[in-house]
Amino acid sequence: MRILLIDDDEDLRNLLSRYIRGQWPDAQIDAYDPLERSMPDESFPLGSYDVLVLDYMLGRGDGLEWLKVLKQRADCPKVLFLTGAGNEIIAVRAMKAGADDYQRKQELTRDRLISSIRELTATEVERTVSPELAARMAGHSLGAKVHIPGIKVLHLIGEGGTARVYLASREDDDEPLVVKILRQEIVLNKKALERFMEEYSMVERLQSRHVARIIGHGAHQNNVYLVMEFFEGGDLSKRLAGKPVPPPEALKLFRELMFALGDIHEKGILHRDLKPQNLMFRRDGSLAIVDFGIAKDISAADRTGAGEVLGTPRYMSPEQVQGRALDLRTDIYSAGVLLYQMLTGRHLFDGETAMEVAMHHLNTQPAPLPEDLAHYQRLIDKLIEKDRDARFRNADEVIGFLARNFEQEKPEITQKLH
Amino acid sequence: MSADDYKVLVAKDIADLIPVFMKNRHKELEALRVALAAADFEQLRQLGHRMKGVGNSYGFNHVSTLGKSIEDGAKSGDRAALAATITEYDDYLSKVQIAYE
Numbered sequence: 229m230r231i232l233l234i235d236d237d238e239d240l241r242n243l244l245s246r247y248i249r250g251q252w253p254d255a256q257i258d259a260y261d262p263l264e265r266s267m268p269d270e271s272f273p274l275g276s277y278d279v280l281v282l283d284y285m286l287g288r289g290d291g292l293e294w295l296k297v298l299k300q301r302a303d304c305p306k307v308l309f310l311t312g313a314g315n316e317i318i319a320v321r322a323m324k325a326g327a328d329d330y331q332r333k334q335e336l337t338r339d340r341l342i343s344s345i346r347e348l349t350a351t352e353v354e355r356t357v358s359p360e361l362a363a364r365m366a367g368h369s370l371g372a373k374v375h376i377p378g379i380k381v382l383h384l385i386g387e388g389g390t391a392r393v394y395l396a397s398r399e400d401d402d403e404p405l406v407v408k409i410l411r412q413e414i415v416l417n418k419k420a421l422e423r424f425m426e427e428y429s430m431v432e433r434l435q436s437r438h439v440a441r442i443i444g445h446g447a448h449q450n451n452v453y454l455v456m457e458f459f460e461g462g463d464l465s466k467r468l469a470g471k472p473v474p475p476p477e478a479l480k481l482f483r484e485l486m487f488a489l490g491d492i493h494e495k496g497i498l499h500r501d502l503k504p505q506n507l508m509f510r511r512d513g514s515l516a517i518v519d520f521g522i523a524k525d526i527s528a529a530d531r532t533g534a535g536e537v538l539g540t541p542r543y544m545s546p547e548q549v550q551g552r553a554l555d556l557r558t559d560i561y562s563a564g565v566l567l568y569q570m571l572t573g574r575h576l577f578d579g580e581t582a583m584e585v586a587m588h589h590l591n592t593q594p595a596p597l598p599e600d601l602a603h604y605q606r607l608i609d610k611l612i613e614k615d616r617d618a619r620f621r622n623a624d625e626v627i628g629f630l631a632r633n634f635e636q637e638k639p640e641i642t643q644k645l646h
Numbered sequence: 647m648s649a650d651d652y653k654v655l656v657a658k659d660i661a662d663l664i665p666v667f668m669k670n671r672h673k674e675l676e677a678l679r680v681a682l683a684a685a686d687f688e689q690l691r692q693l694g695h696r697m698k699g700v701g702n703s704y705g706f707n708h709v710s711t712l713g714k715s716i717e718d719g720a721k722s723g724d725r726a727a728l729a730a731t732i733t734e735y736d737d738y739l740s741k742v743q744i745a746y747e
Binding site: 236237238239240242243246250285287310312333334335336338 | 699702703704
C-alpha cells in the first residue's frame with residue numbers, strides 16, 4: 229500500500245506515518261510538506277498511491293483548492309481530508325469537492341485513521357470484507373443513492389438501531405445538516421415505520437429551541453429519510469467521558485433539559501429515551517434533545533402493546549421497566565438519572581446485563597451522593613423516587629425547585645463548545 | 647492550573663516522536679512571540695490553528711485548548727488576550743510532565 233501525506237505540520241505527518249506503519253508495516257508512506265513544495269503538478273505520480281491524506285490548512289495553500297484540482301485528475305486516488313474540529317462546513321465542501329472521507333483533526337485517533345484507510349482501500353487490501361466493514365460500505369453507498377430535493381447526502385457518520393445517520397448539506401448555502409435514513413428492516417416493519425414518521429410530525433410541531441430542528445422528511449424509492457439540523461458540539465456522552473461535570477455546569481445543563489421537557493410535555497409528548505447520546509449541543513453551547521425514535525404521543529392510543537419495554541436500561545424509570553402505562557414522570561426520572569451521572573461521573577446503577585440494570589431501577593435504593601454533593605441529595609431523591617407519586621410531577625415543579633434552592637449556583641459564563 | 651493539568655500520558659510506541667514534538671512546540675512558542683511583537687495576526691492564527699490540530703493527537707490536550715484561544719484571539723485582534731495565552735503556553739511547556747503507557 230502506498231500513501232501520500234500532505235500536511236504542513238511535521239509532527240502530524242510523523243504521527244500519522246507511525247500509526248499507519250503500526251498497522252501496515254510494509255506500507256510506503258511519502259510525506260509531502262506544502263510549506264516547501266507547491267501543489268503536485270501533472271508530472272507527479274499521483275496514481276501510484278492508494279490513498280491521499282490531505283490537510284485543509286496547508287500553511288501557504290488551501291487544501292480545498294488542492295483537492296478540487298487533484299480530483300480532476302483521472303489518476304487521483306481515494307482522498308482522506310483532514311479538517312479542524314468543529315468545522316463541518318469545510319467537511320461539507322470537501323466531500324462535495326470529491327473527498328472520499330474526512331476526519332476532524334482534534335478527534336483523530338489511531339483507530340479512526342486506520343479504520344478510514346481500511347475502508348478506502350478495502351478492495352485493494354482485503355479480499356474478504358468483514359461483516360462490520362461490509363455494513364459500513366453498504367451504508368456509504370446507500371447515502372449516495374438517496375435523492376433528497378435541495379439536499380446533498382455526503383457521508384455516513386453514525387449508525388443507530390433504527391437509522392443510519394449521514395452528514396449532508398443544503399445545496400444553496402452548504403449549511404451542514406444531518407440526514408437519517410431508516411434501515412430497510414425497519415421500513416418493512418409497519419409499527420417501526422410509524423414511530424419514525426411520528427418522530428418527524430411530533431418534533432416539527434414542537435418549534436422549540438430545546439429540540440432538534442427538523443428541516444424535512446420524505447421517501448425516495450424504498451428509503452425513508454428525515455433531515456435535521458447538525459450539532460457541532462457533539463452529545464453529552466462525549467462531554468461526560470466518564471467524568472463528573474462541575475455542579476454549577478451540571479445544574480445549568482439539567483435546567484435546560486427541564487425546559488426542553490417542559491416544551492415537549494406541553495405538546496403532549498413523552499420522550500421515553502433520554503440518555504447522554506440524545507442530548508446534543510449546538511456551537512453556542514445550547515442544548516437540544518434529539519431522537520424521538522421511541523417517543524410517543526401521550527394522547528395517542530397505546531400502540532406499544534401491553535408489557536412492551538422500550539428505552540435504554542440505564543435511564544429507564546421503574547414503571548418503564550415494568551411495561552406500565554407512562555406519563556410525564558417517566559422522563560423526570562430519566563432526567564434525574566442523567567443528573568446523578570453528571571454530578572458523580574458514575575452511572576446510577578451498573579450491572580452485568582441490561583436486565584440486571586433494569587431490575588435495579590425497580591428494586592435497589594441508589595447509593596447516596598458523596599459528601600461534597602450532599603447538597604443535591606434532596607433534588608436527586610425527588611427526581612428518582614421509585615414511586616412516581618412521590619416524584620416531581622412535571623418539569624415546571626423541578627424548575628421551581630431549582631429556582632428556590634440553587635439559583636445562586638448558575639455558572640458565571642455559558643461554556644461554548646468548539 | 648493544578649499539578650494534574652501538567653501531566654500528559656503518551657502511548658509508548660510514539661515515545662520516540664516526543665522529543666521532536668516538544669522541540670517544535672518550543673520553536674512555536676518563539677514564533678508566537680515574534681508574530682505578536684509584529685502584530686502579525688494571520689501568522690498567529692495559523693500557528694494557533696496548527697497547535698489546535700496537533701495537540702490532542704499526541705495527547706497534549708492543553709496545547710489544543712491554547713491553540714484555540716490563540717486562533718480566536720488572532721481573529722479578533724485581541725493583543726492582551728494573546729499575550730496572556732502565550733505566557734500560559736510558556737508556563738505549560740516549562741512544567742509539563744510526560745508519562746508513557
